[in-house]
Amino acid sequence: MGEVARADRAAVFGYDDVYDLFPALTRLRDRMGFALSGGEQQMVAIGRALIASPRLLMLDEPSLGLAPSVTRVVYAALREIKSTTAMLLVEQSTTDALSLADRGCVLAAGRPVLEGTAAELSDRSLIVASYLGQRDALSDS
Structure with missing residues (x-):
């Protein structure tokens, strides 16, 4: 095939x-x-x-x-x-995905809420904040 x-x-x-x-x-x-x-x-x-x-x-x-x-x-x-x-x-295992990726984008409800290089996104607190909708934590980065 x-x-x-x-x-x-x-x-x-x-x-x-x-x-x-x-x-x-x-x-x-x-x-x-x-x-x-x-x-x-x-x-x-x-x-x-x-x-x-x-x-x-x-x-x-x-x-x-x-x-x-x-x-x-x-x-x-x-x-x-x-x-x-x-x-x-597209991967929910952020650790695996970021070990491979150059860049990433976190989606919540189908919309991008966080994006950057793999190194920038390796801060798990930002990813957790994006899933929880904590806009204050995201705007500080």
């Missing part, structure tokens, strides 16, 4: 690259998708997207429902992917 979506764009990631990013998938090559764990399915979904050579990789909650050990594998792969592919990441 990724190759069809790639159309005439040059391949950035091949199958071997995906298996290098996610070694656990190597032994599962012949397994049907429904027989994979949630983490394995997430790895396959990211790999399939990479085969398409996207100009922008959009990820919605890549760590949702994953065991911490699998989340670490996914984020390690995303760090490598980041060097060649732009990403837009």
Whole structure:
């Protein structure tokens, strides 16, 4: 599916690259998708997207429902992917997201309430204040 979506764009990631990013998938090559764990399915979904050579990789909650050990594998792969592919990441785990991001934006009720560099947003008190609607704390920053 990724190759069809790639159309005439040059391949950035091949199958071997995906298996290098996610070694656990190597032994599962012949397994049907429904027989994979949630983490394995997430790895396959990211790999399939990479085969398409996207100009922008959009990820919605890549760590949702994953065991911490699998989340670490996914984020390690995303760090490598980041060097060649732009990403837009939606994630509730601010620690994971900010470890990967250059910039971030905190949304509350669908509206941006806080934005800045990952370093600026690493002040968790500001993020908590944004969720609680404490405008005074936000305007001080």
